[in-house]
Amino acid sequence: MSGLDLANARLATPPREPLARLTRPVLVDLAERLERRGWDLVADWFWGEAVLLQGILRVAAAREVEPPPRVLGWLEERRRAGIAIEHVNHVAPATAALMVAPSDPVWLSLADDLEHWLAGTVTRAPNGAIEHWPGGVWADTVYMAGLFLARLGVQAGRPELLAECGRQLLAHAEVLQDPGTGLYAHGSHGGVTIPCRWGRANAWCALASVEFLELAAASGLAERGQVEAVRDVLGRQLRALTGLQPEHGVWSVLVDDQPETRGILETSAAAGIGAAMLRASVVVPDLDAAVTEAGWRAVRGALAYVDPDGALTRTSAGTVLQLVPFGYSVIRDDLPQLWGQGLALKAVAAALEHLP
Template identity: 55%
Template sequence: MTPVTAARGLDTSQAALAEAPLPPADPEELQPALLASTAARIADRAEAMGLTQWFWGEGVVLQGMLRLAEATGTPARPFVAAFVDRHLREGVGLDHVNHLAPGAACADLYGMTQQEHYADGCRRLLHWLRHAPEVTRAPGGALEHWPGGVWADTAFMAGTFLIHCGLHTGRPELVAEAGEQILAHAGVLQHPGTGLYAHGSHEGRTIWCFWGRANAWTALAAVEYLEAAGAGADPDMGDRMRETSDRIRALLRRQLLALADHQPAHGVWDVLVDGQPENRGILETSGTAGIAAAMFRAAALGIEPERLRAAAWRALAGLHPYVAEDGTLTRTSAGTVLQLVPFGYSVIRNDTIQPWGQGLALHAYAAALTDRARHRP
């Protein structure tokens, strides 16, 4: 694909107005009790948001709550099953790949309970993915966000559903399909020089804006796949799974090391993670949360553990002061359509609570708790 070159004239007016970063927490103070209590506040605030749609932000929250339950060894919040049950009972409207995101939680609930209505919900989502005319694919096979556009978001929204559905319903070919989607998205969106991921493509051309949440979505999808592969989700596919895992592992290593290289001293990446002048200093917390979670989990998989654990703790320490007393993750950017020039990312509002901010924060704190448990003195 031919990269799109940004306009020559730079508008740094919004970057000049960026608030100074908050002083980061001391990572040594982020011990399990504080991590767990902070995560509980984040989850409480997510529940209080009045989430009602079966859509991507809600899916990220549900997955985050389940990740936190796993990390703390506590039962899943009743909110998760109540949310999924209500939608399965009333009917799930499907017209976009982002509607697959809550399906990962549906699959997990089936894994936990073996209740047939969860398996039936997964089957309905799969049928839609296979047969709906609105589900389109790019020439290389990547699911499109819109016809003519591949977005990083889809690697997570569709990928985690396929992985969790495959794991819990005994269908390893779905895990393999998720791996193929991760590679297809990387083929479009991972920059051959830097290793960072672009937000998306437009009319077949990659727009080289290295959006923070894009890097969070793709990195989290990759660790989800590698964890599933390591759990033996695809024992009958042998060489195919090993080859896919090796390729994804190499792409993820390159991406996360590049992110570590671009990480500010205070820990929180800008909305575009490469220091682009029009966005320099405009911090974005949800991308940082997702990247931190991916780094913790990649390190646990043996990918540059020393380097990535250090970057992950730096990110979490920088993120922690942005969790308000009521549990809101502040400085989370709103839902962001693909911007054709970097300046577009400098004017996305970040002054209201967002479900993906709450959800990715839960992913981050859950991964940090797991890391503390793994590295007890």
């Protein structure tokens, strides 16, 4: 332990008790509060807004109600104002547009333009993984760009784009997934994978894998071998996370409990991972029942942190790649975040879909 700074881990706030029981009325109330608070945070066409809008749409689908008109209204307003595409994360809101207006030629045309921008502008690692920044592969990208490609591929009848999402999932796994444990690192820097198993990185990869498999099953457009390969990397990841989950359900900010971050809990990751675990039970046929049980623990644990005004507390701020574990112990988590609201909504939606 020589040279480690354990101060923040020792001062970490104790975990809350998980919610004792999730019923449909409880979940609907949580969803309405989370959505209402989320709209207070919306600002621009970027990745946080994308995560929130996708969460809102998932809940509407799970409740079997029409999508809130405000979603499409906001997207239309931003489109008319002009969209500056300067980073791979800027394509993410178009995924929500394709979800809420799947056959609208205006959105399909814009999405096509964004796909051409991705293909011609972003840099790639030697194995083809889209880089978050030149020289760096981050787990975030499979969710922000991968899901966009998959959704556009299905909506536009372009199976090559769904296949590209699958390739991105597998290329990112090649760079970021630990072959021994199945856990994902946050990212690589200069071609070197930094072995920090960040919770939200694992949430992004798990959710992107699940949604790829759902779209593949619904559309019949994916190749069997690619589907099986994605199932394999997802299954290994979720089994590993199950084995490391604390009894209260919420993993530390680094899921393998490095000494400098042990007990510093991060709720958005638990919400996203829990949602992925519940949904994976449908698309990964041989998944252990223990993974589904872990998903319920994660969802009940994460949703216990929704405060009365609807904010998911203890959500870490936007986090750049840290080169040592200690870096993740000092990321602020005292403010509500769009991605926390969105991932909590995905947890609510998954729970609604899988209530006994």
